Amino acid sequence: MTLTYAVGRRLETDAVRALEDFVGEHVRSFHMLGGDPIEHFAVTCEQDVHVTFVHVTRDLATFSPEELALQASLFVERFGDALLTNPQAEEAEDDESGTGEESVELALDALRDPGQRQRLVGVREEKRVIVYFVHPGKRAKVRARS
Numbered sequence: 812m813t814l815t816y817a818v819g820r821r822l823e824t825d826a827v828r829a830l831e832d833f834v835g836e837h838v839r840s841f842h843m844l845g846g847d848p849i850e851h852f853a854v855t856c857e858q859d860v861h862v863t864f865v866h867v868t869r870d871l872a873t874f875s876p877e878e879l880a881l882q883a884s885l886f887v888e889r890f891g892d893a894l895l896t897n898p899q900a901e902e903a904e905d906d907e908s909g910t911g912e913e914s915v916e917l918a919l920d921a922l923r924d925p926g927q928r929q930r931l932v933g934v935r936e937e938k939r940v941i942v943y944f945v946h947p948g949k950r951a952k953v954r955a956r957s
Contacts, residue, residue, distance in 0.1 A: 813868045814879070816886050817895040822863040827856050834867065834885050841881055842873060849873045862895070876916060 822830070831854035842849050850870040857864040867882060886894050 812871050812874060813866050814882065816865045816867070818863045818865060818886075818890050819861065819893045819895050820863065821858055821861065822856060822865075827854065827863075827865075830854060830865065830889065833889065834882065837881060837885055838869075838878060841878060847873050 834854060835852050838852060839849060850872060851868065853868040855866045855868070857866070865886075869878075
């Protein structure tokens with residue numbers, strides 16, 4: 812599975828290596844503390860003139876919503892305002908609290924299902940994130956979870 816983060820500046824080769832070490836050390840330590848060592852971790856980048864797309868590739872077997880939160884916090888710590896993000900959503904109503912974590916769990920479960928070969932795409936719509944399952948070889952999108 813690959814997660815992509817957008818940084819609003821060009822990262823040099825040394826900065827990419829330092830980032831891989833920084834995030835890798837934290838992710839590996841997080842999983843070792845939990846007694847579940849990771850199988851695969853890699854950081855690659857695509858660079859444009861003013862933006863770098865940082866791709867973090869992980870194995871699905873050991874990836875968790877808690878690691879997603881850890882990675883996000885590490886990128887915020889490292890890049891601050893240079894990390895390109897969606898605008899902050901307004902506070903969710905009480906009946907919608909906790910659905911974000913549930914959506915992440917459902918998306919990960921869908922990716923882990925060996926009978927499903929698909930790609931997930933998340934889109935922010937008003938106060939919620941909608942996850943689309945895009946099937947390979949088809950251009951149609953099916954709304955699965957929101």
